[in-house]
Amino acid sequence: MQAGSADDPYQEISLVGFNRHIGPIFLLAPEDDGTQRFVFTAREIHMNSAGTVHGGMLMSFMDVAMSKTARGASATSRLSTIALSCDFVSPARLGDRIEARVRVRRRARSVVFLSGELVTEERTLLIGTGLWKVAPSA
Amino acid sequence: MSDLARPLTGFASMALADPFEIHIGPVFEKGARGSRSFAIRIDERHVNRGGVLHGGMLATFADLALGAAVFDATDGAPSVTLAMQMQFLKSARAGDIVQVQPLLLRRTRAFLFVRGDFTVEDEAIFTAMSTWKLLDQGHIDGDSGSNS
Numbered sequence: 658m659q660a661g662s663a664d665d666p667y668q669e670i671s672l673v674g675f676n677r678h679i680g681p682i683f684l685l686a687p688e689d690d691g692t693q694r695f696v697f698t699a700r701e702i703h704m705n706s707a708g709t710v711h712g713g714m715l716m717s718f719m720d721v722a723m724s725k726t727a728r729g730a731s732a733t734s735r736l737s738t739i740a741l742s743c744d745f746v747s748p749a750r751l752g753d754r755i756e757a758r759v760r761v762r763r764r765a766r767s768v769v770f771l772s773g774e775l776v777t778e779e780r781t782l783l784i785g786t787g788l789w790k791v792a793p794s795a
Numbered sequence: 796m797s798d799l800a801r802p803l804t805g806f807a808s809m810a811l812a813d814p815f816e817i818h819i820g821p822v823f824e825k826g827a828r829g830s831r832s833f834a835i836r837i838d839e840r841h842v843n844r845g846g847v848l849h850g851g852m853l854a855t856f857a858d859l860a861l862g863a864a865v866f867d868a869t870d871g872a873p874s875v876t877l878a879m880q881m882q883f884l885k886s887a888r889a890g891d892i893v894q895v896q897p898l899l900l901r902r903t904r905a906f907l908f909v910r911g912d913f914t915v916e917d918e919a920i921f922t923a924m925s926t927w928k929l930l931d932q933g934h935i936d937g938d939s940g941s942n943s
Binding site: 718 | 812813814815816818819839840841842843844847849850851852854855856858859873875876877878879880881882883886
């Protein structure tokens with residue numbers, strides 16, 4: 658990672674509650690096609706007893722990344738997860754720099770459709786799809 | 796004993812081995828092996844900015860509880876989560892107690908299919924289904940998924 662490169666974490670998004678408890682999680686610069694990118698580094702607290710990153714942590718990271726991406730695509734911040742599906746493609750290890758890449762597939766009036774993956778050094782760890790509800794403006 | 800660790804009435808504290816589960820716990824359990832129920836008490840560590848239970852916490856509790864059901868059904872044989880599908884039905888908040896009694900839907904030679912309907916005060920708030928692979932039946936591509 659070079660200083661000033663697109664892979665520099667530039668904004669921590671894990672400031673309160675559960676995000677803070679499992680973080681830190683950082684925003685990265687988006688890709689040209691609008692794909693939003695996030696990153697965390699696997700620490701001891703994120704592991705399971707088999708020596709891989711716990712599936713709950715990977716799903717939590719995907720949930721955080723999709724929530725932030727859905728918020729960015731919506732005028733309202735009143736969004737919530739309706740459905741999330743995750744396929745565990747390969748395991749992650751202690752010290753891995755794990756990146757989330759998430760895209761909005763459709764922004765409808767009341768829902769946002771998202772898809773994304775978690776990768777480490779270009780190896781896919783998890784593939785996810787998500788559905789977020791957009792609350793009507795007050 | 797801290798207030799967070801105080802067991803729920805009728806439940807005992809579950810022995811957790813995974814560092815991430817210890818980090819988000821405690822988790823409580825009751826019942827016989829093979830038909831155990833699991834519960835968590837939501838606190839400030841588990842919620843988001845709006846005070847609502849975080850989806851990641853539910854996903855983690857689901858992986859833990861459904862994984863424990865798989866563990867019971869296989870006498871602790873090594874297994875990994877291949878996939879999990881989740882629906883978030885209703886929000887929960889700090890102080891709520893979320894419970895689940897996972898249901899093993901089917902076990903084949905190499906796979907297990909399990910489901911959990913999660914409730915707060917008997918009202919469904921979340922449901923999860925997961926597919927598990929037994930590792931002693933031959934590894935897939937060098938140990939896939941998230942080990943339980």
